[in-house]
Amino acid sequence: MKHKLTMEGYGYRLRPITLEDAPFIIELRLEDMQRNRFIHVISSDIREQEKWLENYFTREGDYYFVIENRFTRQPEGLIAFYNEQDGRAEWGRWVVKKGSLAAVESVWLLYRIAFESVGLQELYCRTVKDNIDVVSFHDSIGEKKRCIHEGFFEINGRLYDAVEHYCDRMHFNQNLFSALESKSLAIAQRNFRQLVGRFEFHHIAVATKGIQKELPLYALLGYKQESPYFTDTNQGIKGIFLAAKNQPRLELLENLPGSTTLDPYIEKNLKMYHSAYLVEHIEKAVEVLINCRAKIISPLKESTYFGKRICFLVLPNLMMIELIEE
Numbered sequence: 001m002k003h004k005l006t007m008e009g010y011g012y013r014l015r016p017i018t019l020e021d022a023p024f025i026i027e028l029r030l031e032d033m034q035r036n037r038f039i040h041v042i043s044s045d046i047r048e049q050e051k052w053l054e055n056y057f058t059r060e061g062d063y064y065f066v067i068e069n070r071f072t073r074q075p076e077g078l079i080a081f082y083n084e085q086d087g088r089a090e091w092g093r094w095v096v097k098k099g100s101l102a103a104v105e106s107v108w109l110l111y112r113i114a115f116e117s118v119g120l121q122e123l124y125c126r127t128v129k130d131n132i133d134v135v136s137f138h139d140s141i142g143e144k145k146r147c148i149h150e151g152f153f154e155i156n157g158r159l160y161d162a163v164e165h166y167c168d169r170m171h172f173n174q175n176l177f178s179a180l181e182s183k184s185l186a187i188a189q190r191n192f193r194q195l196v197g198r199f200e201f202h203h204i205a206v207a208t209k210g211i212q213k214e215l216p217l218y219a220l221l222g223y224k225q226e227s228p229y230f231t232d233t234n235q236g237i238k239g240i241f242l243a244a245k246n247q248p249r250l251e252l253l254e255n256l257p258g259s260t261t262l263d264p265y266i267e268k269n270l271k272m273y274h275s276a277y278l279v280e281h282i283e284k285a286v287e288v289l290i291n292c293r294a295k296i297i298s299p300l301k302e303s304t305y306f307g308k309r310i311c312f313l314v315l316p317n318l319m320m321i322e323l324i325e326e
Contacts, residue, residue, distance in 0.1 A: 003016055004058045012068065012106060013067075014065040015065060019050055024050040025300075029095060032110075038130065038155065039155070041155075062083075063089075064080040065082060073291045076100040076254050077095055077096035077103075078090060084118075087119075087121035087122065091110060091114070092125055094106070094107075099188070105184035109179075128162060132286050138165040139302070143164060143299065146165065196280065197279070198279070199298055199319045205250075205273040207265040207272075209238060210237070211238070225241075227241040235298075237255060237256060237262065238253070239254070240280070251276070275322070276323075277323055278324050280326050282300065282324075286323065298311065304322065310322055
């Protein structure tokens with residue numbers, strides 16, 4: 001059915017399937033002939049797939065999603081739940097692109113949509129018993145095994161037994177949620193590093209009315225001056241770096257005469273200006289962050305202090321970050 005449900009995860013998101021996804025569905029479903037032994041055959045005709053989707057849009061209780069990589073905005077799989085009845089629904093149509101690491105997080109997100117957004121009490125799935133890898137996946141994440149349905153599937157003229165797994169809302173929250181979230185986060189961090197290379201914290205920038213007035217206070221906290229004073233006329237600021245054992249590096253900043261760069265922070269008594277990160281592949285990092293809905297507020301340009309390119313972005317949570325080319 002047509003729905004507007006989406007769910008953002010760490011490295012992947014689920015979004016509603018559209019008619020424009022028909023070519024991707026065909027490409028994905030026909031990608032792996034070994035895997036196709038355990039799923040129903042589909043036509044390679046795009047118009048046939050579009051007709052199937054048009055029919056799907058009219059069905060109630062059927063939620064079909066594209067699994068999309070948040071960092072690249074590219075589709076990497078399909079997943080759905082359907083046959084909704086009495087607070088239960090079956091989940092399936094689950095196909096992930098070869099080489100993708102979307103499996104764990106796509107299941108985590110699907111359960112969350114079913115329980116948190118739709119209000120279901122249980123999801124169940126039925127898998128061809130001979131599809132050992134997928135049956136093992138269901139076992140490994142902690143879903144409960146309900147029964148074996150003999151001769152349940154007919155694929156290419158052959159009957160297959162089906163293994164039925166299920167998970168109710170309470171079991172998911174108590175036993176699956178945290179483990180799936182932890183694995184999803186680890187996979188997302190791995191995917192992020194593979195795309196952008198090294199991405200390391202460098203400093204926190206602090207907005208001040210006057211650096212000299214605040215230095216004694218930071219000295220009490222163990223900070224010492226790490227750099228000489230520098231000025232950046234492009235940004236309209238003057239600054240120094242401070243360092244302390246077992247504490248983050250700080251960049252104290254003040255406005256240059258006539259500059260208002262820091263005024264929005266100073267006027268609201270906000271000290272933290274931004275967090276900064278050293279990046280191996282800065283163009284790719286900017287691209288990935290934009291795909292994650294960050295907005296550029298100061299494009300790539302050479303830094304007065306670092307002598308390398310920098311870029312400022314605001315994340316969707318309104319936190320400003322600075323990228324520094326390594």
